[in-house]
Amino acid sequence: MAKVRSVKYRIYLLFMLGFRIRGLNIRSIMGVPGDMNLELLDYIDAVEDLTWIGNANELNAAYAADAYCRVSGSPGVVVTTMGVGELSALNGIAGAYTEQVKVIHIVGTTSIAAHDKRLMIHHCLGPSPDHKVYEKTSQHVRAAHCWLNNPAIAAREIDRVVHECIAQSLPVYIFVPADMVHCPVPAPSPSRIDLALLTDEFSKASAIAATLSLLYKAKAPTVIVDALTARHSGKDVTRKLVDVLRFPTFSTSMGKSIIDETKPYFCGIYNGQVSIPGVCEVIEQQSDLVLDLGPILSDSNTGGHTRNIAEQKIIAIHPHHVIVGGTVHRNIGLVSFLSSLLETIDKSKLPRPTLPGRIPMPPAKDTDTEFITQSWIWTRFGEFCRPGDILIAESGTAQFGLPDAYLPRDVTYLTQVYYGSIGYTVPACLGAAVANCEQGGQGRVILVVGDGSLQLTVQEIGTMVKLGLKNIIIVVINNNGYTIERAIHGPEQAYNDISTWNHSAMLDFFGAKNGRACSRTVRTKKEFDEVVSLPEYQSPSSIQVLEVFMEKMDLPWRLRMQVEIINKRNAQARKNEQAVLFPS
Amino acid sequence: MAKVRSVKYRIYLLFMLGFRIRGLNIRSIMGVPGDMNLELLDYIDAVEDLTWIGNANELNAAYAADAYCRVSGSPGVVVTTMGVGELSALNGIAGAYTEQVKVIHIVGTTSIAAHDKRLMIHHCLGPSPDHKVYEKTSQHVRAAHCWLNNPAIAAREIDRVVHECIAQSLPVYIFVPADMVHCPVPAPSPSRIDLALLTDEFSKASAIAATLSLLYKAKAPTVIVDALTARHSGKDVTRKLVDVLRFPTFSTSMGKSIIDETKPYFCGIYNGQVSIPGVCEVIEQQSDLVLDLGPILSDSNTGGHTRNIAEQKIIAIHPHHVIVGGTVHRNIGLVSFLSSLLETIDKSKLPRPTLPGRIPMPPAKDTDTEFITQSWIWTRFGEFCRPGDILIAESGTAQFGLPDAYLPRDVTYLTQVYYGSIGYTVPACLGAAVANCEQGGQGRVILVVGDGSLQLTVQEIGTMVKLGLKNIIIVVINNNGYTIERAIHGPEQAYNDISTWNHSAMLDFFGAKNGRACSRTVRTKKEFDEVVSLPEYQSPSSIQVLEVFMEKMDLPWRLRMQVEIINKRNAQARKNEQAVLFPS
Missing domain, CATH: 3.40.50.970 (Thiamin diphosphate (ThDP)-binding fold, Pyr/PP domains)
Incomplete structure (x- = not known):
């Protein structure tokens, strides 16, 4: 015994x-x-x-x-x-x-x-x-x-x-x-966990056939790449697929950076009515087929539910099922489907629509030549990024602004759009930096966080210092409180104010050697350009903190537009609600 | 209409x-x-x-x-x-x-x-x-x-x-x-919420009768005052009652400061076997009746469940019921019961046991004449406190040490013993200071927090600065990590280490004016005595931070004893468990 x-x-x-x-x-x-x-x-x-x-x-x-x-x-x-x-x-x-x-x-x-x-x-x-x-x-x-x-x-x-x-x-x-x-x-048996995901091959075959049939017939197909492709381990296959299709291809806000934005078929960010003028036209009106990869149809990822694409022209690849023109094909894994699609596609039968290229931003209304504005800074971050970097956008103005940044290839963009929990990004920056180090990544981890959000989880900067992580740049957007909340309600209400911290003392407090020297403050575009050109910003040998002062009520255009849509809808809803509650 | x-x-x-x-x-x-x-x-x-x-x-x-x-x-x-x-x-x-x-x-x-x-x-x-x-x-x-x-x-x-x-x-x-x-x-009706609490008057009458009968007969009665008296709004009536009874009276760790520790009938803290020698003897052996007011019988409030009082001699006043010698009387509010008891007691019939007075600590084994030790600092905090102060003890060495502090009258002592969530006290300090201000309290709010616990919730110090709260003294016990966890397991394991923060920069970071000048560091008893004698510590006009360096493995005696009890029990339990799981 x-x-x-x-x-x-x-x-x-x-x-x-x-x-x-x-x-x-x-x-x-x-x-x-x-x-x-x-x-x-x-x-x-x-x-x-x-x-x-x-x-x-x-x-x-x-x-x-x-x-x-x-x-x-x-x-x-x-x-x-x-x-x-x-x-x-x-x-x-x-x-x-x-x-x-x-x-x-x-x-x-x-x-x-x-x-x-x-x-x-x-x-x-x-x-x-x-x-x-x-x-x-x-x-x-x-x-x-x-x-x-x-x-x-x-x-x-x-x-x-x-x-x-x-x-x-x-x-x-x-x-x-x-x-x-x-x-x-x-002792465990088998010696490794069986991680194979089950897919109904019969269901998949019929979904593939239906998809190919529509793809080959299409005259003006487009692709939307959304977050669930990456979340369900399908980033690589998605990249390969769009490279084969070469259709006009868009990302959502949540799907940004999954595909290479420097490719000629990349056209920009699609976010319903909260898109650069011309984007909706290409997808919603000119396109006769939309390949919708891994969609998350949450409010902030769809311009407040203002996507307007006819169901019959959508092929939606969800994590566990595929919907082709309204017909649901169940029990199909996303990676399994995309891989099979890639294998079976006959390239010669694919349509070759003209590529509009990246749809340009309308000329910025940025008339301030000196100080840093919302209409200036976000594209500037795109220029600052290099292949291999990880760019992290906190909920708030960064999340609504950074979709305007045109990213080099192989930049990983992280943000939490659907859940939208402020404070997420500071610890996320740590987690990303740890994973980056493990992979031998040479890129920088660039965190863009507002002064309000920073306060919820700031102590994790101490963990970055403890671990001796080097390649981290923390940009604190100091616009004097919860600007995103001011945009929504109570622009001058005290509840949108926060404690005024001395961000220059932050690294010092968290035990970084030379913390003061690695902490800088900028207010003008010139200062910003100078700082991000420094060798410490090109190849940081210790954590850098850059505090960027901006106007309290300056908003990214996407945020302003989204709030307008929501407010209009809420006002109508309230009217309807009152009519039901208190019928006259 | x-x-x-x-x-x-x-x-x-x-x-x-x-x-x-x-x-x-x-x-x-x-x-x-x-x-x-x-x-x-x-x-x-x-x-x-x-x-x-x-x-x-x-x-x-x-x-x-x-x-x-x-x-x-x-x-x-x-x-x-x-x-x-x-x-x-x-x-x-x-x-x-x-x-x-x-x-x-x-x-x-x-x-x-x-x-x-x-x-x-x-x-x-x-x-x-x-x-x-x-x-x-x-x-x-x-x-x-x-x-x-x-x-x-x-x-x-x-x-x-x-x-x-x-x-x-x-x-x-x-x-x-x-x-x-x-x-x-x-419009609400009535204009104020009816907050009257229901008590079964019949049940209460029989509980009062049973209680009085035992009280009058007792020869060596004692009282234990625990936390639920205060939590259920019974602090005042409890104070009045013990003042009438004048029996030898003890607090638990959680009940500390509910009654006036300067009264001649106050004998100290009762915490099962984790008590000053002599305490258990008075309650468990010499006493023939124990009035147990508002007990919370959690592990850390009972010396790891080592209270040993015969059920027949306990009158336990719970928030919603009373147990007299094992008989449960239901649906009786704590305040209602204590108030009625106070009204009906015939003082002339009460026993007048001799009062042992506060049972003294054994002579401290503190042989270090220079540096601050666990056996020295906690009673020193008692001497530092003044009537009206609020003293807050974080989970960790402070919570196990401060029961040794002999508090002046009208000091409010806050700690979270049962739930024991590290990080509780920094925001608790804010909440206590806000309430103290509202009541026009002139006392100081003295927070004693370890360097490990501080890290979980440190940002609330920014809120204290924002509100301009003045009367706050934050004492950071810097013993280089989670000392309480080291006591339990892994004294030298890296997981009990923490980030090394520069606590002198803390107030500065959180925006306090003159933050550096209000931040001090001490290692010796002499330094400690000098700092707490400063006018800023007697009547702070802004938040003060005092970092107290102590040895990593120096433990309060109560913590050491509690861990010994638990470890002995766990070892036995593991043996029993294994015997059941893998019978030989």
Whole structure:
């Protein structure tokens, strides 16, 4: 009996988890230590090439894990402690869920013995606490979860949950009771997780046939590349496909940088009525077929739901199904479909529409020759970027402005448009920089964050300093508070004001050597141009902070336009609502 | 019809909410603006004597609201935006729930119209989103909630939910769809919320009789004062009662400062086996009757569940029931019971046990005459405090050390022992300072926080600066990382290290004028004594920061003892667990 057991149970549960994580090509783990996960962390430390980052707080850790996945392609992992840490991370996990980002959230909990006795252990909820109650708070923001509380099936449970994370490109939860950490479990079989995604081949064949038929017949086809192609691991195949098709191709705000913007077929950003004049005309009126790749049809990604494309002319490739002219073909993986399409396309039958090229911005109304304006700065960032850079746009003016930046090839653009949680980007910058380092990336990580958003998650800059990350440029847009909220309501209301921080002291406070020297402030275009030409900005050997002062009520045109659309609609809705509530 | 309506619907819904809040004696509102609560915030602004604070993030806002309640006695209020803000605040609300603190969380959501259409609005969850899904995440950390989506009953719903907040001393949620903000509703009736708490008078009479009978018969009675007396608005009556009883009286760690520690009947802190030698003997062995007022029997409040008092000799006064020698008397409010007890006691029949006085600490083993040690600093804080001060202890060494501080009368001591969420105290310091100002308090707010915990929520110091709060002293215990975690596991593991911040630059970064001059560093006892004797520390005219360097592995004796108890128990439990999982 003893011998059988030693064959059967031959790996410690947490080693197993560590190896599974490493097997996904993950090399860094985010999180915060706590007394219910400390022993678990020993196993992370013990797995070769797996590094504990250690974040300033758990919300930041979740945001960082999200961005780590967006850059590396492998799931982000975040480890927290039951309750206090787990709930703090929840908003970051919800963002990953709604934006379809792979995150594995490992929660160290009290022991099974304590669960059974309902002991009042710290971090628990109320008298006679249910120790598993927090698990319920995350049920709507995860694809799957497991409790590692049964050694016989724990290994299988890990594999099942990780598979769901990959297959659905959504967060998952693994709960580890403290008394299971050192538990021996059966050696896993197979030795690697089977990550193959199932596709209904019959359904796919019919969708491919329908798609090809429309493609070959089209006279003026266009392509829209949206975020879910990248989120569902389809960036490479998407790039290959558009390169074969060579149709006029647009990105959405969320899909920006998935395809190479320097290609002759790239025409710009399509965002419903909030687009450069001429864009809607090409897609909505002149085009007779729209290949819509990985769409997320949220308000800010569609100009406030103002896309206007006839259903019959859309071929929409969703993560798990394809809709061809209104007909739904189910159970088809996005990558599987795009790969098969690429293989089966007969190039000679494809239409060769004329390429309008990148549709130009109307001449800017920027009459200020001296100071930095919204109509000037965003395209300037495009010029500043180089191949290999990662450009990160915080919710607010940056997110509405940077779609105007014309990006060099191989720039990765990160932003959280659908969830839109302010503060996301500072920890995201950390996660992106960590993934970038792992991949040996030589590009810079350029964060553009507003002074308001910065305040929510600022402490993660300390983690960047701790890790000795170098290639980071943090641009703080200082427009004196929540400008995006001022645009929406209450331009002069005190609730849109914030604390006035001394951003020049930020790096110094977070322990950066030479922090003051690496912190600069600009107000004019000339100053901006001078600073970004400095060698430290071309090839930073330590984190750089650039504070850009801008007018409080200067808005990017896209934000102004989006707000106008929403306000008009809300006013109408309110009228209708009142009519229903108080009929005259 | 029009006339009837104009009489019936005569107040805007959000004015009604604002007035109800003001009617609870609340004067400050915590929170972060967002596009789904902006119009709502206009109404807060419009109510006389109601002030919007504006926090750096929502977790901080929730923590601040919690502490505002602990100091003012009125519920803390926090306003967030659906999803992104609401979930960020969740951990703070959970802390208020488990520690039984009154908090009203108002969430601005998308419009009812958008709910019905399941529109993909930013902050929503996934495709075809359920806009009310986030409400489910908080169902286990609140006593009640309502959606203000029906003008006919909205006013009643507010009153119902606020009543539950007060009656149960727990958080509640009020969800406000954007299109209801300007909605006219029936004028509330009655003009103030009825906050009377129901008590079963028959049950109370029998509990009082049983209690008095035991009190009069007792020869060596003792009293334990715990946190739920204060949380359920019973601080004053508790103080009066112990002053009449004059029995040897102890506080728990969580109940510290509820009663006056300078009274001759105060004997010290009772925390099971983690008590000063002699304390357990008085309560557990020598006493024949223990009046246990408002107990929270969580691990860290009971020396790791090592209280050992025979059930028959306990009279336990819980928030909603009383247990006399094992017999439960239900539906009795704590304040109602204590008030009636006070009224009915015949002082002449009470025993007059000899008072042992404050049980002295054993002579400290502090042999370091120069540098600041754990065995020296905590009693020193007691000497530093003055009547009217608020002393706040972060989870970690401060929380295990400050029970040794002998406090002057009328010092309010705040700490979060049961929930134990690190980072709580920095925003709590803000909330406490705001409440203190409102009450015209002249005392100082003294925060003692570790360098690790500080990192989670540091940005709230910016809000203190923004508000121009003066009377705040922030003591940062710099022991180079998570010392409490090192005590538990991994003393030298890298995961217990943190980023090394330059705390002298902290106030400067957060915009304080003269920030550098108000930031000091001490390593020796002499330096500490000199600094805290400075006029700026006796009567601060701006926020002061004092960084106290201490040894990484120096531990308060209570922490060391608690960890020993837990480790011994865990080792035994693991043995038992393994025996069950893998029977030989």
